[in-house]
Amino acid sequence: MQGTKVTSISKTAIKDTYILIPPKSEQTRIATALSNVDALISELGRLIEKKRAIKQGAMQQLLTGKKRLNGFNEPWGEKKLGEILQYEQPTKYLVSSTEYSDNGVPVLTAGKTFILGYTNEPNGIYNNLPVIIFDDFVTESKYVDFPFKAKSSAMKMLTLRNEENNLRFIFEIMQMIDFPMTDHKRWWIGEYSNIVVKVPTLAEQSAIASVLTSMDDEITALEAKKAKYEQIKQGMMQQLLTGRIRLV
Numbered sequence: 001m002q003g004t005k006v007t008s009i010s011k012t013a014i015k016d017t018y019i020l021i022p023p024k025s026e027q028t029r030i031a032t033a034l035s036n037v038d039a040l041i042s043e044l045g046r047l048i049e050k051k052r053a054i055k056q057g058a059m060q061q062l063l064t065g066k067k068r069l070n071g072f073n074e075p076w077g078e079k080k081l082g083e084i085l086q087y088e089q090p091t092k093y094l095v096s097s098t099e100y101s102d103n104g105v106p107v108l109t110a111g112k113t114f115i116l117g118y119t120n121e122p123n124g125i126y127n128n129l130p131v132i133i134f135d136d137f138v139t140e141s142k143y144v145d146f147p148f149k150a151k152s153s154a155m156k157m158l159t160l161r162n163e164e165n166n167l168r169f170i171f172e173i174m175q176m177i178d179f180p181m182t183d184h185k186r187w188w189i190g191e192y193s194n195i196v197v198k199v200p201t202l203a204e205q206s207a208i209a210s211v212l213t214s215m216d217d218e219i220t221a222l223e224a225k226k227a228k229y230e231q232i233k234q235g236m237m238q239q240l241l242t243g244r245i246r247l248v
Contacts, residue, residue, distance in 0.1 A: 020241075020242065020243055022243065022246075026246070026247065029247045030240045030241065030247060033236065033240065033247065034233065034236060034237065034240070037229060037232065037233040037236065038233065040229055041226060041229050041230055041233065044222060044225060044226040044229065045226060047222060048219060048222045048223060048226065051215065051218060051219050051222065052219060054215070055212065055215040055216070055219065058211065058212065058215065059172060059175070059176060059212065060176070062208045062211065062212070063169075063172055063173055063176055063208065064176075064198070065198060065200070068204075069204065069207050069208065069211070072200065072201070072203070072204040072207065074200065074201055074204070076198045076199060076200045077198070077199055077200075078196050078197070078198055078199070079196065079197060079199055080193065080194050080195065080196055080197075081170075081174070081192065081193050081194070081195050081197060082193030082194060083161070084160065084161060084165050084170055084197075084199070085132070085158040085159065085160065085161065085170065085193070086158070086159055086160075086161045087134075087156040087157065087158050087188060087189075087193075088156065088157040088159070089153075089156065089157075090126075090150040090152070090153060090155045090156070090157060091153065092124050093124050093125070093126045093148075093149055093150045093157075094124065094149070094150050094151070094153065095107045095119050095121060095124075095149045095150065095151055096121060097119070097121070098116075098117075098151070100116065100117025100118055100119060101117065101118045101119060101120055102118060103118050104118040104119050104120040105118060105119050105120070105121070105125055105147060105148060105149055106118055106146070106148045106149075107119055107148065107149050107150070107151050108133060108142070108144065108148045108149070108150060108151065108155075109135070109150075109151050109152060109155070110133045110134055110135035110138075110140050110141055110142050110152075110155055111135055111138065111140050112140070114142055116151055119149055121149065124149060125147050125148070125149055126147060126148055126149065126150070126157065127147050128157070128159060129144065129145050129146065129147070130143060130144060130145040130167055130168070131143075131144050131157050131158065131159055131167075132144070132157075132158040132159075132167065132170070132171050132174070133150070133155055133156070133157060133158070134155065134156045134157075134158050134188060134192075135152070135154055135155060136154045136155070136156055136186040136187055136188050137154050137184060137185070137186065137187070138181070139177075139179050139181065139187055139192055141158075141171065141174050141175075143167075143168060143171040154186065156188050163202075164202055165199060165202060165205060166202060166205035166206045166209050168209035168212075168213060169199075169205035169206070169208055169209040170197075170199075170205075172208075172209065172212050173197050173199075177195060177197075179192065179195070
């Protein structure tokens with residue numbers, strides 16, 4: 001690399017770099033092997049997207065009462081989220097150091113990253129599970145059923161006020177809320193908790209939650225399978241593209 005503020009590689013340096021090249025026939029066989037794994041990874045990706053779309057459709061039907069599961073016909077009631085859920089501040093669960101480890105207790109955020117890393121700090125671990133973690137600034141949420149520590153003071157831990165509702169069902173309902181954010185502020189107490197949602201009986205909530213959880217489990221299994229094949233391809237590249245392993 002050359003340069004100080006902006007580094008770059010010169011065209012001459014690239015032209016003068018030697019790489020290992022096998023005979024054309026072996027190149028073709030290696031490329032075919034890697035392409036086959038790529039095709040499998042792509043197919044799994046398409047299947048995952050299809051399953052996600054199916055789940056989204058099921059949510060739109062089941063969480064609105066448009067489609068009822070067999071055996072349920074009682075009318076749905078209405079409640080504010082704040083009447084269903086109580087919140088706890090994350091203060092005593094905040095991680096002290098962001099020098100994360102590769103293992104230990106996961107440090108969570110309610111945003112897309114979800115697991116920021118792991119810590120070996122023994123104190124202040126959240127164990128009142130399951131729980132919904134809620135980002136008070138962007139209103140994103142995650143359903144968590146394992147012990148963790150928190151990173152942001154903006155996170156709220158949401159749990160049921162009583163046993164009249166199913167936490168997983170309420171979480172899924174929250175994923176359907178299109179909440180317009182017009183400012184950068186904390187939303188739960190003043191506005192988000194006042195959102196009115198429709199809820200069926202506890203039995204129907206639990207049945208719907210079970211259906212959607214099964215769909216999530218299937219998607220998670222497919223994602224793990226896809227990640228495994230991506231690791232396999234990386235290993236194949238490291239072996240086949242360096243000549244460490246030769247195709248017979």
